[in-house]
């Protein structure tokens with residue numbers, strides 16, 4: 001199977017490790033991964049700030065890069081959602097974009113993960129993936145229980161998943177919200193990491209690097225020993241690195 | 247509003263860290279009750295679908311349903327009045343009070359009268375309007391506005407309430423025992439009920455098929471008021487209709503569970519006609535509702551049954567308090583209703599959200615709240631010149647992201663700059679991110695650079 005790999009701009013610039021892990025992981029499952037070199041950003045920052053119109057160029061560019069693929073995969077729930085809702089045409093035969101975890105569970109139907117991670121891990125359920133892409137049942141809805149990213153993490157050897165008090169509350173990142181509503185954003189983030197801290201988490205992970213970046217920023221400021229890793233890195237068998245630069 | 251943004255109001259509220267966390271925990275507790283209660287209903291999602299579809303029907307047949315409601319209500323002996331806006335609504339109430347020589351008024355909680363500024367209007371005409379809902383009475387004493395549509399005094403702690411009651415109804419100084427305070431309020435209100443000649447209520451559901459209406463309260467205060475007084479004035483937003491009495495079960499089951507987790511509100515009182523020798527009025531209020539109905543992207547907001555669940559679940563509301571929204575209906579639903587009333591004044595509310603979507607999934611009538619927030623943002627950016635610097639930076643970002651060469655360069659420049667800029671400058675006051683958060687560590691190379699070196703054949 002051949003897929004186009006979309007690496008969101010901030011992952012490309014600040015978290016190349018998460019992108020590498022995504023690439024390697026997909027290759028381990030026998031996927032032919034193509035990474036178009038002239039890709040940039042999906043346009044989400046502009047659109048969520050009300051300037052969807054300024055995202056037109058990047059949307060056109062996105063289609064130029066990815067228009068020919070049947071499947072596009074991205075290690076980010078919120079960018080995937082934005083592309084799905086606002087960039088890809090809603091026509092027959094148009095490319096389909098998947099967030100990494102749902103691609104693994106729904107398309108590749110992964111039933112084993114060849115990795116060991118002997119740590120206590122807290123999972124952050126990012127909102128756009130959760131309630132936008134429906135990667136898991138959210139606590140508000142009364143549907144049957146399912147959780148795609150967690151089902152993958154639970155296949156990792158020796159991993160100890162930690163239950164949180166509020167399992168799917170927002171971390172307060174929200175793109176430009178993190179700046180525009182700084183006070184609330186920081187309070188929400190602190191509350192979120194406190195839940196992980198209370199429950200003895202050693203490594204905090206999730207499928208959206210942007211939320212993780214926000215919480216990592218707070219953890220580092222507090223000199224917390226909790227490490228932050230993208231879910232791809234754990235599934236790829238990466239080890240916890242002392243520097244959070246992964 | 248003094249032109250303050252939601253962010254400024256929120257930052258002010260949040261300064262009191264202990265109170266913020268108490269507020270958050272209290273509302274989270276209500277949300278948890280709601281979850282537990284909804285879990286007990288296997289057909290919960292079907293109920294939501296049904297309620298949503300029923301309200302869709304109401305919105306697409308509003309004109310004829312209103313006429314049906316009016317003629318049935320009239321046939322029942324109720325006087326039906328129409329008000330195009332708040333002014334007309336208040337004038338109707340005033341005229342009714344004059345005609346019936348009313349001197350004492352009790353009112354049960356109604357967000358609509360709050361929206362119309364009725365209390366203030368009547369006070370200026372010399373009336374003392376007594377709100378009989380406990381929470382509402384508390385904030386009435388404190389000369390505040392409700393901070394929540396179901397729990398109007400949720401922002402006040404019991405110590406605050408003790409102090410307010412001490413000042414207004416003479417409870418013991420420093421007393422904060424809820425039982426003691428509630429009993430004191432009950433005695434105080436009993437007198438008001440007995441003296442009242444008119445009772446004003448809101449309406450939770452108007453039933454087109456019968457011309458009857460339903461008022462839900464937990465304290466029974468609407469019933470007390472209407473039973474004792476000779477005149478009942480019911481104020482109803484035109485969107486409060488449901489087609490048939492048979493639809494009511496769906497909404498009553500959803501309303502209380504979504505609001506507080508109760509299976510049903512303590513009092514769901516059905517009114518059809520005035521008792522012998524008494525009078526009953528219904529005022530049907532538009533006040534911007536037909537405008538909203540005309541906005542294809544936003545008309546769904548009129549399905550709201552005012553349960554307050556979206557407030558309880560909203561992580562921003564829970565931490566910023568209802569007053570930070572400066573609108574009668576705060577929280578997520580208020581943030582999509584208010585821009586329709588005044589785009590400039592409420593231009594920051596659709597941005598008071600991370601678009602987490604929890605509001606839409608908790609909403610018993612399935613209003614796509616977070617999608618409407620997103621859509622309002624586009625409208626606001628287009629029609630108000632809200633923030634020039636933001637507009638410029640978004641324009642530049644848009645251009646950069648449109649050109650791969652520019653993007654690669656900008657990324658490199660930013661990373662290099664971050665690496666070599668002195669710490670004190672990176673974490674200066676202009677870097678809002680860095681006030682409480684570290685920036686990510688700067689990697690040696692971007693993924694793209696790594697890929698070109700290592701993978702590209």
Ligand code: SF4
Nearest residue numbers: 550551553554556609
């Ligand atoms: S929008 Fe939905 S959740 Fe919010 S108050 Fe209205 S009915 Fe309740």
